[in-house]
Amino acid sequence: xxxxxxxxxxxxxxxxxxxxxxxxxxxxxxxxAAVARSGRTEWSAAHSARARADDxxxxxxxxxxxxxxxLVDSAGTWQEVVGAVxxxxxxxxxxxxxxxxDGMVDAVTRGxxxxxxxxxxxVAQAAELGPVGLVSTAPRRYVRAVASxxxxxxxxxxxxxxxxxxxxxxxxxxxxxxxxxxxxxxAQCLAVEDSRSGIRSAHAAGLTVLAIxxxxxxxxxxxxxxxxxxxxxxxxxxxxxxxLWVNVYALSR
Numbered sequence: 001x002x003x004x005x006x007x008x009x010x011x012x013x014x015x016x017x018x019x020x021x022x023x024x025x026x027x028x029x030x031x032x033a034a035v036a037r038s039g040r041t042e043w044s045a046a047h048s049a050r051a052r053a054d055d056x057x058x059x060x061x062x063x064x065x066x067x068x069x070x071l072v073d074s075a076g077t078w079q080e081v082v083g084a085v086x087x088x089x090x091x092x093x094x095x096x097x098x099x100x101x102d103g104m105v106d107a108v109t110r111g112x113x114x115x116x117x118x119x120x121x122x123v124a125q126a127a128e129l130g131p132v133g134l135v136s137t138a139p140r141r142y143v144r145a146v147a148s149x150x151x152x153x154x155x156x157x158x159x160x161x162x163x164x165x166x167x168x169x170x171x172x173x174x175x176x177x178x179x180x181x182x183x184x185x186x187a188q189c190l191a192v193e194d195s196r197s198g199i200r201s202a203h204a205a206g207l208t209v210l211a212i213x214x215x216x217x218x219x220x221x222x223x224x225x226x227x228x229x230x231x232x233x234x235x236x237x238x239x240x241x242x243x244l245w246v247n248v249y250a251l252s253r
Contacts, residue, residue, distance in 0.1 A: 064133035118235035172205035
C-alpha cells in the first residue's frame with residue numbers, strides 16, 4: 001500500500017510524495033520517495049533538503065542508531081567482562097577502563113555476541129533512505145571494532161562514541177554531534193534507541209525517536225511518551241521506518 005503526503009509550495013502548486021515502503025530505485029535522501037508533478041516523476045532536491053516547511057513540517061534525511069541493545073546483543077558479554085575485571089581487582093571498574101575495553105574487543109574478535117534479530121536488515125534499509133550515523137556511550141575502540149566486525153561500517157557515515165563528548169547520554173550532546181557530522185540539522189534526523197538515557201538524549205537534541213525499548217525502558221511510560229513510535233523489535237522497526245520518514249511531520253507535532 002502506498003502512502004501519500006501533500007505539500008504546498010509558495011506558488012501554491014501541489015507536490016505529492018508517494019512511497020511504497022522503501023521500494024528500491026528512488027533517489028536516496030528523500031525517504032525512498034518519488035516526487036511527482038503533472039504526472040511526471042522527478043525529484044525536487046530543494047524541497048526535500050528543507051528540514052522545516054513554512055508551516056513547521058519536518059523532513060527526515062538521515063537515521064542515527066544507538067549500538068548496544070539496539071543493534072547488537074552485547075549486554076550479557078558486558079556483564080561477563082565487567083564481572084571478570086571486578087573479580088581480579090575487587091572493585092567494579094568503569095566500562096571505559098582499558099581492561100574492560102580489551103575484554104570487549106576480544107569478545108568481538110571471538111564472535112561472542114552478534115546483531116539483534118532484524119537489526120542488520122533495519123540498518124541496510126535505513127541506508128537506502130539516507131545517511132546513517134552511529135551514537136554510543138561506549139569507548140571508541142570497542143565501537144569501531146563492533147562496526148567493522150558486524151558489517152555496520154559499510155553503511156555508517158558518522159560515528160560518535162563516549163570518547164567524543166564531555167556530556168554523555170541523557171545529555172543531547174552525542175546526537176547533536178552526530179547530526180553535525182552528517183551535515184544536518186537534528187530535526188532532519190531519526191534516532192533509533194532502546195534505553196531511557198538514549199531516548200532522552202535524542203529527544204532533547206531535537207531528533208524524532210523510534211524506540212525499541214529494552215525490558216526496563218518498556219515499563220517507563222514517561223520516557224516512551226517522548227518517542228514518535230514504539231516497537232517491540234528491529235523487525236517491526238524496519239516496517240515502521242518508512243512510515244516515519246514520510247509522516248514524521250504529523251507525528252512529531
